[in-house]
Amino acid sequence: MPKRNSLWANIDWITVILFVTLMLLGWVNIYSSVFDQEHQSIFDTSQRYGKQLIWIGAALVIAFVILIIESNFYVFFSYIIYGTIILLLILVLFIGVEINGQTAWFMVGSFRIQPSEFGKFATALALANYMNTHGFKLQKLKSLAIVSLIILTPAALILLQNDTGSALVYFSFVLVLYREGLSGVVLFFGALMIVLFILSLVVSNLVLALILLGIALIAFFVLNPKFKQFLRIPVFYMASFLFLFIVNLILGKKYEISFLISIASVVGTLIVLGYSFRKRLKYFAIICYIFLGSIIFTFSVDYVFNNILGAHQQARINELLGIKSDPLGAGYNVNQSKIAIGSGGVWGKGFLNGTQTKFDFVPEQDTDFIFCTVGEEWGFAGSILVIGLFMIFLTRLIWLAERQRSGFSRIYGYSVAVILFFHFFVNIGMTIGIMPVIGIPLPFFSYGGSSLWSFTILLFIFIRLDASRYEKF
């Protein structure tokens, strides 16, 4: 039996060491990316690495303070913390300072604080508390509604600050809900929507409709025990197409063939739907619904893309998907970032020898694009190290979460892991060109006090909860 009362013995030091390692690696790269012959002292607080050193020192103090507070505190005060942060998020919209188009900052003296950074741990606490209450069941509509409200309220407020990246982070809670019993179907449809979104922008709607039709036919075939019954389905489609084709001929070829095929696939599906109801083929109906839903979604994507997304968001997505390339415009950052990372080779150019990241070729090189410096100066070896560390770190967090006795700690632990994962995934994905440019920091790596502290708080509350895993609460 481990020593129940010794806090320091129960702390998971592996996680703490991983945390410190990531933070120091981050600092080394910030130092390199803004390195300047004239300011060589690492304590030069006029330079960003000097400042980051202060942030790191403060982060360690914050970590210590969090650890010496009783773990019950975080449970009992979770709603109050959440409520306070929500209030701050509302307040910042009115009295906040606008920087780079985002009204996300409070000015306290010469100090800038970004409340949205602290929304993450507050939401995780509130979520953990609510989902741990007696009688909570995700399958109940009321529970689901309140859970959604807890997650989406801060997300919406952050969206109002014009900080899309930070708002998107809240989507990662879906994984927590999944772990706690949310139907896997939700994940399936989420993934389906993302795939359809990308495909509908890359290939023409007609091709996509035909691909979907093909998939639906294969699904019918796989699910159908009777071959004869299955054979009727293509016949339905052919018949509806022929019918439309003849009608079009009579009308004097008013419509394009591609349009007819699209309509025929929908009409055909409706017939199949009617047929499956008559024959009581439940799976057929489900496939039909998914197919119709996909078609409607596909066609609405164009509308959403062209009418709802802003021009720079369109440009970023176009760039990512290779639809329209503009290496000096929207694609500039990613292009430069890929050049920097790619030029690193296997072993990198060595510490302080990066050139791409030093000459301002890569913008935001010490915040959102910090991974460029890793890639350029430490090469593929460095990439493996950093990604490997994050993998170990994230898996360790899941392992820690799973060993909790209390639902509160487990849910909070999962929240920590998925939030950090989302940041990791989007940030590095962006620098290597497989995610659109969404400006969110790489945890513990990127320059900046607010983000470093918020990640520290997020993590150390969990480490504190984990240290008390033998206590009952």
Added chain:
Amino acid sequence: MDIFSKRKYLVIAIFLAAGTVFLIKLFGLQVMDSKYKVSATNNVLREIVQYPARGLVYDRNGTLMVFNKPAYDLLITPREVEAFDTTAFCKLLEISKEELNAGIQKAREYSTYKPSILIKQIPPESFAYLQEQLYKFKGFHTQSRTLREYAHSSAAHVLGYVSEVNDNDINRDEYYKPGDYIGASGIEKTYENQLRGVKGIKKQLVDVHNRIQGSYLNGAEDIPAQIGKDIISTLDADLQIYAEQLFRNKRGGVVAIEPSTGEVLALVSAPTYDPGLLVGRVRGTNYNILLRDTLKPLFNRATQAKYPPGSTFKLINTLVGLETGAITTNSRFSCYGKSTTPIRCTHNHVSPADVVDAIRESCNPFLWNTFRATIRKYNSTAEGFNVWREYVASFGIGQILSSDFPNALSGNLPKESLYNGIYGSGRWSPLTIRSLAIGQGELGATPLQMANVAAAIANRGYYYPPHLIKEIENDTIPGSFKKRRNTKISPVNFEPIIEGMEQVVNGNLNATIGVPGLQMCGKTGTVENNQGSDHSVFTAFAPKENPKIAIFVYVENGVWGSRYAAPMASLMVEQYLNDTIAAKRKWVEKRMLDANLLNPNQPK
């Protein structure tokens, strides 16, 4: 253990899948793909802007007027600067140590590792030597630009000048970046888009120490700069230079137009300045000197001065009288010389006078009677005035004539409301506004507008918008320049006026303004001036049939129209049409060249 415990595997699987995808992608980027390994020597790509040379400007006969000369900027990259001999460096660049230190400080504030311009526009003479010595000074390099050079130091107001872009220019058009040049006045401004060309980009490999290692992909991705389009101006360089010589030590303006096209042959605002003064490093200093000059050389009198046209305006008033039927060629009015009321005549001549006599003698009483008759022809003074005003406006008076003069003013052509405001509606009569009859009072017209009137008279009733551009290389000139505009006067009514104008030249002024073998038609004017000597005005065209040149000359404090403006106009017409001044007229030329009228109180 809860029933969903197994779901941790999917979550971990997602994490590991993401990590794996990243590593595969990074393996591709960093190990497989050599595209991003620009070279093994840690090279970086730098985009160097290629500045195009501006288009050249020629005169109508193909004489080069504006061209480019190379100049060089010296750039500094502060972090690469090593200790150097500042004394030698300052001597090399002919700057003081303070200037050098201030420049380095400014560059440092901008960026320590990005180059910024330390010294602009070093002339090629100094550059050659500088380039030889530059290797001693680490962290400095040069870039080449081009500056304007003028073949004749003339036509400053027409050609305009080029200056560095300001914040407004940068905000208005994203083509411009700080440090770029832009046409700031004249043709340089109006045709900036054609003249400037298109900047190019050259990609070069630069090592960590900013040393250029060669071109990237052998220049495959370079975008070459496109040089600006050349412009053929309508000016006649010889005439322009001659006009400027005649206007030395005088104030005023002259505009000469080819009536059949509206092409401006010469445009002078005196005193003028050498356009070369506003080029290169001395631009700022010289600009301030010119700005403070009490003779206002930067002010374009030819397009911005609202001069009362004086007697030259009588041509229009007579034409309006004939066109409205207020008078006919048979109408005669008595003139009692100095005792005539309400406007006295300044000449002694036959009386009663007809139209031709009146133009020849510039008879004020005749013009007064004509003006009154014109307005009285209508039901009310106001109606008559408005009809008169429309006729005058059809000559382009009171309007901006063309897009080629960006800062031109429209002058003053009074409106009914002005007099209603002064005297009250219905409480003014032709007598009240009689000054208009003789081209004074509230009237104000620029020399450009009056030269255009001369062109319209030469054409017997129409004009083309005056313009400065004949051709643009691989481009078209604005269509409006080719659009004929008709005055509201019938061609037939011009004949007696032109007859009168011919008699002006052939009369007792013939000794000073008559050019042998040239049928010139003209009209003098003298504008009263309370602040000093009167102003001398002359408008003319020649030859009488198929006119080739219409001209308007305004000489401030020139006393009489016949004393300076008329001889100067005749010399310009002679120079333009005959390419030389006849020997027997050399004394007139000398007198004009020698005259100094800068003292506003010339002896009468």
